[in-house]
Amino acid sequence: MAWGWNEYGQANVAPGLADVVAVAAGAxxxxxxxxxxxVVVWGGITNVPADVSNVVAIAAGYYHCLxxxxxxxVVVWxxxGLRSVPAELSNVSAISGGYFHNLAIVDAGPVxxxxxxxxxxxxxxxxxxxxxxxxxxxxxxxxxxCDGRAITNSDRISGATNxxxxxxxxxxxxxxxxxVVVANPLGAAASRAAALVVASPPVITLHPVGRDVRAGSDVxxxxxxxxxxxxxxxxxxxxxxxVAATSSTWPSATITFSLTNxxxxxxxxxxxxVSNAYGGVFSSNALLTVTDSPPYxxxxxxxxxxxxxxxxxxxxxxxxxxxxxxxxxxxGADSPGATNxxxxxxxxxxxxxxxxxxxxxxxFGLTNSAKVYLYVTEVAxxxxxxxxxxxxxxxxxxxxxxxxxxxxxxxxxxKNDGTVVTWPAYLYPPTGLTNIPAHATNVVAIAAGxxxxxxxxxxxxxxxxxxxxxTNVPSAASNVVAIATSGNHCLAVRRDGTVIGWGGNTSGExxxxxxxxxxxxxxxxxxxxxxxxxxxxxVAWGQSAYRRDQxxxxxxxxxxxxxxGHIQCRITRRRHGCGLGLRLQLSPARSIEHCCDCSLRxxxxxxxxxxxxxxxxxxxxxxxxxxVKRGRDRCWRV
Numbered sequence: 001m002a003w004g005w006n007e008y009g010q011a012n013v014a015p016g017l018a019d020v021v022a023v024a025a026g027a028x029x030x031x032x033x034x035x036x037x038x039v040v041v042w043g044g045i046t047n048v049p050a051d052v053s054n055v056v057a058i059a060a061g062y063y064h065c066l067x068x069x070x071x072x073x074v075v076v077w078x079x080x081g082l083r084s085v086p087a088e089l090s091n092v093s094a095i096s097g098g099y100f101h102n103l104a105i106v107d108a109g110p111v112x113x114x115x116x117x118x119x120x121x122x123x124x125x126x127x128x129x130x131x132x133x134x135x136x137x138x139x140x141x142x143x144x145x146c147d148g149r150a151i152t153n154s155d156r157i158s159g160a161t162n163x164x165x166x167x168x169x170x171x172x173x174x175x176x177x178x179x180v181v182v183a184n185p186l187g188a189a190a191s192r193a194a195a196l197v198v199a200s201p202p203v204i205t206l207h208p209v210g211r212d213v214r215a216g217s218d219v220x221x222x223x224x225x226x227x228x229x230x231x232x233x234x235x236x237x238x239x240x241x242x243v244a245a246t247s248s249t250w251p252s253a254t255i256t257f258s259l260t261n262x263x264x265x266x267x268x269x270x271x272x273x274v275s276n277a278y279g280g281v282f283s284s285n286a287l288l289t290v291t292d293s294p295p296y297x298x299x300x301x302x303x304x305x306x307x308x309x310x311x312x313x314x315x316x317x318x319x320x321x322x323x324x325x326x327x328x329x330x331x332g333a334d335s336p337g338a339t340n341x342x343x344x345x346x347x348x349x350x351x352x353x354x355x356x357x358x359x360x361x362x363x364f365g366l367t368n369s370a371k372v373y374l375y376v377t378e379v380a381x382x383x384x385x386x387x388x389x390x391x392x393x394x395x396x397x398x399x400x401x402x403x404x405x406x407x408x409x410x411x412x413x414x415k416n417d418g419t420v421v422t423w424p425a426y427l428y429p430p431t432g433l434t435n436i437p438a439h440a441t442n443v444v445a446i447a448a449g450x451x452x453x454x455x456x457x458x459x460x461x462x463x464x465x466x467x468x469x470x471t472n473v474p475s476a477a478s479n480v481v482a483i484a485t486s487g488n489h490c491l492a493v494r495r496d497g498t499v500i501g502w503g504g505n506t507s508g509e510x511x512x513x514x515x516x517x518x519x520x521x522x523x524x525x526x527x528x529x530x531x532x533x534x535x536x537x538x539v540a541w542g543q544s545a546y547r548r549d550q551x552x553x554x555x556x557x558x559x560x561x562x563x564x565g566h567i568q569c570r571i572t573r574r575r576h577g578c579g580l581g582l583r584l585q586l587s588p589a590r591s592i593e594h595c596c597d598c599s600l601r602x603x604x605x606x607x608x609x610x611x612x613x614x615x616x617x618x619x620x621x622x623x624x625x626x627x628v629k630r631g632r633d634r635c636w637r638v
Contacts, residue, residue, distance in 0.1 A: 010043030026060035061097030110187040111136035117194040124200040128167040134182040147176040172251035201279030202227035210287035216319025219259045225274040226252040234273040294365025295320035305375045312345040318360040327359045348376045405448030418442040450487025486524035509542030
C-alpha cells in the first residue's frame with residue numbers, strides 16, 4: 001500500500017506488483033524490490049537501468065534511486081539515467097540515500113582507498129602533510145613513496161609508515177610526486193600520486209669567475225643555482241646583451257657557458273641571470289679581458305694518402321686576433337689562390353704528391369703550420385673481408401705504374417721505367433716471394449700467381465721467382481711476347497705464335513695442344529689454361545671442370561686432356577647457346593667431365609668420314625681411344 005502526497009503518482013502502486021520484499025520512498029517516486037532481485041520504480045522516476053539485476057537492497061534519495069547488488073556493487077540513477085559511483089566502492093553491505101548524498105557500509109576485506117592524498121604548493125620552509133583514508137580488514141600498514149622511492153623517517157620527515165606523512169622545513173629537494181601503498185592480510189592498494197611543489201625564487205650557489213686571455217682562446221663561465229624548476233639561465237654581457245641561454249628542469253643545477261675563439265671586442269663584464277616563475281636573481285660580475293695576439297695553430301694539418309682523381313681537403317685551425325690570413329705552400333713555394341683555412345684539391349693527381357704547410361698571419365705576427373706529406377697514389381688496393389691484411393699498404397712514392405698483378409700472397413706493380421715493385425698481401429708471405437731478382441730489369445710485362453711471379457723483359461726473356469719448380473725457365477722460352485702464371489704452372493707466348501708451358505702438369509695444363517699456333521695472349525688457371533688466337537678463337541686445355549666453355553659469338557676451339565692423350569672438339573658457334581656438359585670416355589675406367597657441349601646444326605654425313613653414335617653409345621666403353629664429338633642431338637666420332 002502507498003498513501004500521502006501523490007502529485008507525481010508516487011502513491012499509485014504499479015499494477016500487478018507482487019513478490020515484493022522491500023520498498024523505499026523518495027520525494028517524487030517510489031521503489032520496490034521483488035524476490036527475484038528485480039526493481040520496480042513509479043512516480044517521478046520510472047526508468048530502471050538494464051544492469052540493475054540481482055539486487056539485494058534498495059534506497060531512495062530525494063530525486064534518485066540506489067540499488068545494492070549481490071556482488072557488493074552499487075548502482076545509482078535518476079530520471080536522466082545512471083549517476084557516478086566512487087570507482088573504489090566495493091564490498092558494500094548496506095546503502096542509504098539522502099537529499100544530495102549517499103551512504104554505504106563497506107564490509108571489512110581487501111584494502112580500499114577512500115580518500116587519496118592531495119597535491120600541494122607550499123613556500124620554502126613550510127610544513128607539509130599528506131593524508132590517505134583507507135578501509136579494509138585490520139590491521140592496515142602504510143608505506144609512503146616519493147617519485148617511486150620509499151621514504152624513511154628523519155629529523156624532518158615523520159609518518160613514513162602511517163596514514164599521514166609530515167615534512168617540516170620543506171626544501172627544494174622535497175619537490176616530487178608522493179603516493180602511499182596501503183596493505184592488509186588480504187591485499188594492497190596504491191593511492192593516486194600527489195605533487196608537491198616547493199615555491200622558491202632562484203638562489204645563486206656558484207658565481208662565474210673572470211679572467212684575462214689572449215685572442216683566439218676558448219672561455220667558459222660556470223654558474224650554479226637552485227630554485228623551483230624550471231630554471232632559466234641567461235649569460236649577459238654588460239648586463240644588457242644576452243650572449244647565450246639555457247634551462248634546467250632540476251631544482252638545483254650547475255650550468256657552463258662556453259665561448260670559442262674570443263676576440264678583444266668580446267671583452268666586458270659577464271653575469272648570469274637565473275629566473276623561474278617566482279622571481280629572478282643575478283650572479284656576481286665576471287670581468288673578461290681579451291688581449292690582441294699573433295696567430296697560433298690549435299689543430300695542425302695531417303699527412304694523407306689518397307687515390308688519384310679524388311678530392312683532397314687539408315684543414316688547419318688557427319687562433320689569434322682576427323682577421324687571420326692564410327697562404328698554403330707546396331714544397332716550399334706559395335700555391336696561387338690557396339688562401340683559405342682549408343686547402344682543397346678537387347682532382348688530385350700524382351704531381352700533387354709532396355710537402356704542404358700553411359703560413360698564418362695577422363696584424364700582430366705570423367706562424368707556420370707543421371709540414372705534412374700528401375701522397376697521391378695511382379694504385380688502389382683493398383682487402384677482401386676474410387683477409388684484411390697489408391695488401392692496402394701501397395709503398396709510399398709508388399708512381400708511373402703501367403701494370404699490376406695480384407697473387408695470393410703478394411702484389412706486383414710495373415713502372416714505366418721497366419722496374420718492378422712488390423709488396424705482401426699477407427702477413428707472412430712465402431720466403432723469397434717478394435725478393436725481386438736483380439736481373440728482372442727492362443721489364444715490359446708482369447704476372448702474379450699464387451706463390452710465384454713472372455716478368456717479361458724487353459729482350460724476350462722471362463724471369464720467374466717464388467716456387468722453385470717454376471724458377472727453372474726452359475731455354476725454349478725465348479723471344480717471348482706474352483706471359484701468364486697461376487702459381488702452379490707458367491705459360492709463355494713466343495713471337496712465332498706458339499706456346500710453351502712448364503711447372504705443374506697434373507691435368508695437362510702446362511702442355512699446350514699439338515699444332516696450337518697464332519696465339520697472341522694466354523691466361524693460366526689453377527689446373528687449366530686458355531689461349532687467344534689472332535683470328536679471335538679461344539683454345540682451352542687442362543682440367544675441364546675449371547674451364548667449362550661459355551657461349552661466344554666467335555668460333556671456338558676447345559681441347560680436353562686426360563693423361564697422355566687428349567680429346568679435340570672443334571666447335572663453330574652459331575646462333576644458339578651452350579651450357580650442358582658431355583661425359584666422354586677414353587677407357588672404361590677413365591673419364592672427363594664437361595669437354596664441350598654446344599647447340600650446333602647436325603653436320604652432313606661424309607662418305608665413311610663420320611659414324612653417328614647415340615649419346616648412350618658415346619658414353620659407353622665402346623668409345624675408347626677415339627675422338628668423339630657431339631652436336632645438338634647426336635654424337636659422332638671421327
